[in-house]
Amino acid sequence: MPFASAQDDKLCEHLISFASKSKVGKPLKVKLINDLANFSKSCEHNETEEGKEFCNYLIKNTSTEFMDINLSRVLSCSVNDFNLGSVHLNKISGEFSVFETPRLNQDITLNINFSIGDDVINDFIEIKTENENEPVE
Numbered sequence: 001m002p003f004a005s006a007q008d009d010k011l012c013e014h015l016i017s018f019a020s021k022s023k024v025g026k027p028l029k030v031k032l033i034n035d036l037a038n039f040s041k042s043c044e045h046n047e048t049e050e051g052k053e054f055c056n057y058l059i060k061n062t063s064t065e066f067m068d069i070n071l072s073r074v075l076s077c078s079v080n081d082f083n084l085g086s087v088h089l090n091k092i093s094g095e096f097s098v099f100e101t102p103r104l105n106q107d108i109t110l111n112i113n114f115s116i117g118d119d120v121i122n123d124f125i126e127i128k129t130e131n132e133n134e135p136v137e
Contacts, residue, residue: 011061012077015127016103018054019110022129031126032058034067067116067123068092074125077101078110091117107133 022028030051031044041064045051062070078098093115101110113126 011057011073012103014054014057014061015074015077016101018050018127019101019104019108019129021050022108022131024131024133027128027130029126029128030054030058031124032062032067032070034064034123036065036123039064067114067125071114071116071125074112074127078112093118105131107131 018028018030028048028050029044029046032041032055033043034041041059041062043055043058045055062073078101095111095113098110098112100106101108104110109130109132111128111130113128114124115121116123
């Protein structure tokens with residue numbers, strides 16, 4: 001298996017694991033930030049264990065230089081049939097919600113907010129999970 005595919009699969013596994021730990025009324029959030037001026041990155045996790053664990057993975061396994069590749073990887077985990085292919089994103093920002101993520105409880109929504117290529121702020125991807133219903137026991 002090519003290295004990129006293995007990495008993509010691992011990112012999806014970590015994203016699904018992180019999101020599935022979301023509880024009703026207690027959303028989880030991480031924010032991966034690239035600082036190109038210093039060629040470094042950081043990850044905010046709101047001091048949650050789930051966030052710290054996912055941030056540790058993201059810091060070690062995402063691109064510092066190419067946030068568009070990181071965004072593409074997150075999106076390919078979040079929706080069926082997503083592919084930017086050979087598109088290079090020079091400048092883009094936005095936010096959206098994914099209500100039915102493959103392999104994730106359908107009560108959990110992924111809210112993704114991102115900015116790439118802005119001259120004023122560092123590139124970032126913020127992933128927030130919200131669980132609408134507790135499982136019935």
